[in-house]
Amino acid sequence: MFAAPATPSIRKVTAQLTPAYRRMIEASPFFALATSGPRGLDCSPRGDAAGFVRIADESTLLLPERRGNNRIDSLRNLVSDPRAALMFLIPGLSEILRINGHAFLSRNRELCDSFQVNGSAPKIVIVFQIDAVMFQCARAIVRSRLWDQALHRTPGELPTAGSMLADATAGEEGGSAYDAALPERIRTTLY
Structure with a gap:
């Protein structure tokens, strides 16, 4: 084969x-x-x-x-x-x-x-x-074409972390509040 x-x-x-x-x-x-x-x-x-x-x-x-x-x-x-x-x-x-x-x-x-x-x-x-x-x-x-910048996605084209978490938890967690807090959480807990 x-x-x-x-x-x-x-x-x-x-x-x-x-x-x-x-x-x-x-x-x-x-x-x-x-x-x-x-x-x-x-x-x-x-x-x-x-x-x-x-x-x-x-x-x-x-x-x-x-x-x-x-x-x-x-x-x-x-x-x-x-x-x-x-x-x-x-x-x-x-x-x-x-x-x-x-x-x-x-x-x-x-x-x-x-x-x-x-x-x-x-x-x-x-x-x-x-x-x-x-x-x-x-x-x-x-x-x-992984490195082809013309194919890179922009925010909003695909689900956010908050929307994926909301889907996975039947809306019990995640959503827009999760997304709003995420950048600061990443910044303060990066290391």
Whole structure:
């Protein structure tokens, strides 16, 4: 049904960071973290200024667990199943960096404090051990035209956070009051 993979698609996989893969991580302001656990799968976004993921060595990444919605689905999963995957995106670049490995959580105060931003340190740092790293070819990004600004949506074209929450809770929460308060809540709780 499928042809054999092209030789470069196999040879691009390494067990540790190459200089080029390292530069991709250092330039990325965003990645998705995929985990698996007793409650099922989770894929969560992570973002900050480019370089927020620290490279401890060619096989180890340090991922600060920034403030979020406190669901901690990924963290719960990692406690029971250390397998994880990362997908790094860089605005304007069509290639994606994929990393498979396993991770554990560190509450080491000195390590957490080293990721402090605006006086706020993460409570947890995810220590990610690389098993395989590779770049993903540009086809998905090119097909989706993800970085094409002519396709970017404007506020009001799609549901707001408040309207999605209202739909999900049968109107018990969310709505315009939620949307009105959201920018200030994000501003004051970003870190």
